[in-house]
Amino acid sequence: xxxxxxTRLPFWSRFWQLSIVSVLSNMMVPLAGLVDTAFLxxxxxxxxxxxxxxxxxxxxxxYRILKFLRSSSNALTASAxxxxxxxxxxxxxxxxxxxxxxxxxxLQYPLRSLGFSILTSSPELRRAGISYFDGRIWGAPAVLVxxxxxxxxxxxxxxxxxxxxxxxxxxxxxxxxxxxxPPWGSGGAGLATAISxxxxxxxxxxxxxxxxxxxxxxxxxxxxxxxxRQTITLKANILIRFLLLISVYAIFTNxxxxxxxxxxxxxGLLLQIALLSQFTIQGVGMTTQTLVGSFHKAGDKAQLLPxxxxxxxxxxxxxxxxxxxxxxxPQFIFxxxxxxxxxxxxxxxxxxxxxxxxxxxxLAFMLEAYFIGMKTGEVLxxxxxxxxxxxxxxxxxxxxxxxxxxxxxxxxxxxxASLTLFLGIEFVQHQFLDKSRHG
Numbered sequence: 001x002x003x004x005x006x007t008r009l010p011f012w013s014r015f016w017q018l019s020i021v022s023v024l025s026n027m028m029v030p031l032a033g034l035v036d037t038a039f040l041x042x043x044x045x046x047x048x049x050x051x052x053x054x055x056x057x058x059x060x061x062x063y064r065i066l067k068f069l070r071s072s073s074n075a076l077t078a079s080a081x082x083x084x085x086x087x088x089x090x091x092x093x094x095x096x097x098x099x100x101x102x103x104x105x106x107l108q109y110p111l112r113s114l115g116f117s118i119l120t121s122s123p124e125l126r127r128a129g130i131s132y133f134d135g136r137i138w139g140a141p142a143v144l145v146x147x148x149x150x151x152x153x154x155x156x157x158x159x160x161x162x163x164x165x166x167x168x169x170x171x172x173x174x175x176x177x178x179x180x181x182p183p184w185g186s187g188g189a190g191l192a193t194a195i196s197x198x199x200x201x202x203x204x205x206x207x208x209x210x211x212x213x214x215x216x217x218x219x220x221x222x223x224x225x226x227x228x229r230q231t232i233t234l235k236a237n238i239l240i241r242f243l244l245l246i247s248v249y250a251i252f253t254n255x256x257x258x259x260x261x262x263x264x265x266x267x268g269l270l271l272q273i274a275l276l277s278q279f280t281i282q283g284v285g286m287t288t289q290t291l292v293g294s295f296h297k298a299g300d301k302a303q304l305l306p307x308x309x310x311x312x313x314x315x316x317x318x319x320x321x322x323x324x325x326x327x328x329x330p331q332f333i334f335x336x337x338x339x340x341x342x343x344x345x346x347x348x349x350x351x352x353x354x355x356x357x358x359x360x361x362x363l364a365f366m367l368e369a370y371f372i373g374m375k376t377g378e379v380l381x382x383x384x385x386x387x388x389x390x391x392x393x394x395x396x397x398x399x400x401x402x403x404x405x406x407x408x409x410x411x412x413x414x415x416x417a418s419l420t421l422f423l424g425i426e427f428v429q430h431q432f433l434d435k436s437r438h439g
Contacts (some may be wrong), residue, residue, distance in 0.1 A: 007117070008189055011291055011303055014157070015310060018290060021115070021159035022281030023318075025150070025166040037183040040189065048128050048185045050261050053253070053268035055129030058115040059136060062104060063143055064246045069097050070151035074286055075372050076231060078293030083212055086156060090208065092231060093148040099143030108137045118254070123259070128186040135190025142197035149204040154286050155293070171201030219324040228301025237377025241368070244384040248392055248415050254409055255400045262278035269334060270354065277322040277358045278365070281315045285369035292373025305431060308370060315362035323354040353409040360416035367423035371433045374430075383422035391418040 040049040073093045080086040104111070112133055116126055134324030146165065152159040173196035180188030249271065256267040288311040295303045326333050330351055334344045371379045392415035 003369050005135075011295075011307060012310075015097055015307070017289060018157060018287040019284050019314065020156065021163045021269060021283075022154060022286045023280050025162045025283060038188065039177055043438055050125050050188060050265050050268070051130070052128065052132045052186045053264060054125050054257060055132040055190075056253075058111070062111070062140065065239065065242045066097075066144055067077060067147055067270060068235055069093055069144055070147035071238050071286075071289065071372050072235045073148050073151030074155045074289050075234065075293050075375055077152050078290045078373065079297045079349070079375065080155070086152070087212055089231070090152050090212075093152070094145055095226060096235075097144035097148045098141055101144045104140040105137065110138075122261070125257075126289075131185065131187035132190040135187045136193050137190075139194030139197040142194075142201040144202055145196060146204060149201075149208060151286075152208070153204075154290055155252055156211070157290065158207075158211055161204070161211065164207065165200045165204045168203050169196045171194040174198045174318065194325075217406040232373055232379045234372075237381040238372060240381045241377075241384045244388045248388065248412065251393070251396055252408055255396060256405070258400055259403060259405060261345060262343065265343050266350060267408070269343070269347055270350060273322065273326050273333070273354060274357055274361070277319050277354075278361060279376045280318055280322070281365050284311055284318070285313045287311070288366055288369035288387065292370055293375070295336050296374055304370075307360070307425075311366045311369070312363065315366050318354070319362040321360040323358045326354055327351050350405060350409060353406075353413065356413045357409070357416060360413065360420050364416050364419040364423060367420065367427055370427060372424070376430075379423070379426050383426065386422055387415050387418040391415055 040052055074087060076089045076093075077086050080089055112130060115133075116130060146169070150162050153159075153165075170211030173192055176195060177189060180192045182188075184191070253264070253267065253271070257264040288307065291307055292304060293391065295301065295307070330348055331344065334347050368380055371377065392411050395411035395414055396408060399405070399411055
């Protein structure tokens with residue numbers, strides 16, 4: 001059976017090798033976040049947990065938006081014609097990452113002031129959130145260069161390097177959480193995350209040097225050429241995609257805080273499950289980007305449709321499993337995250353929203369991976385803009401107007417549903433036109 005499947009799908013072994021490592025790597029990030037939540041959720045002061053949930057909105061902007069560095073590095077590396085071209089991609093992307101990271105450190109106090117002036121909350125929550133921000137912000141340069149390194153390693157199908165970086169970085173994070181959170185609360189959680197990122201960065205640099213050796217490059221090769229224009233365009237379009245996606249979750253969380261601390265905490269816990277699913281699915285998405293770029297470079301377009309079928313089935317299965325386990329075993333799952341009984345009970349009123357949100361997210365992310373791998377970022381950009389302004393924002397505003405948490409969850413669902421629809425139509429048209437040209 002497996003032999004027959006491997007004959008029909010020659011990319012099968014590459015897909016699973018890349019996917020397993022990418023999934024494990026991506027799961028380390030939300031799992032470390034769940035450990036943060038578990039430690040903080042069992043402190044007597046629930047404001048420590050709620051404050052970190054609130055403060056994390058700013059890092060959603062500062063870091064998750066900037067994951068365009070990872071996705072673009074992956075796509076550009078997968079289509080690089082040789083090692084020297086791959087090294088140019090790494091140098092260009094790393095320089096951008098360092099510049100942005102240093103800029104964030106320089107502007108950290110204005111960013112903090114602006115961010116927490118927008119995020120309405122009680123003084124206790126603000127203090128806990130600011131403490132978390134002040135500790136975590138110092139890891140910014142390391143986080144962004146790690147995005148580049150992980151995308152670059154995946155583009156070269158160096159799965160062992162990605163897994164090693166994730167294990168070291170997140171293992172250190174969990175250990176430091178154990179040491180730092182009990183005495184320092186939310187500030188300790190932020191500092192632990194920052195230190196762990198530098199540990200992963202040191203390992204990533206060592207592995208990159210061992211992977212490719214060194215080719216003498218001139219500054220002219222890095223900052224000139226048609227590939228530079230393509231690099232800038234792709235990164236800009238993917239940046240808009242991440243900006244809008246994180247804006248969705250930031251607005252959702254901010255509006256949740258306006259409903260009260262209990263709603264903020266409930267929605268924050270459910271989003272932890274959603275993020276676990278997202279990061280896991282993104283592992284499959286990164287694999288899809290890599291193989292789409294590889295097949296496109298090699299002119300092997302016949303493999304693209306079977307690849308998308310496999311990735312869509314794999315990602316939706318993962319999403320439904322995570323949602324199903326959470327809904328079937330809610331008390332077990334949420335007792336791990338908090339010992340506040342009223343929060344555990346309140347979560348049960350909204351956990352069913354995980355099914356449509358996680359399922360539609362899986363479909364949307366795989367379609368996004370296809371267009372990133374094909375380096376057609378304008379399709380991705382336009383679909384995200386239509387979904388954000390046409391569906392998510394109007395529904396979210398209704399939710400806060402009527403103070404209705406179900407409407408907030410509906411807005412999140414509609415964003416993913418409309419994004420899936422727009423990208424799905426573009427994908428079908430893309431496949432049809434391609435077959436027409438080669439028919």
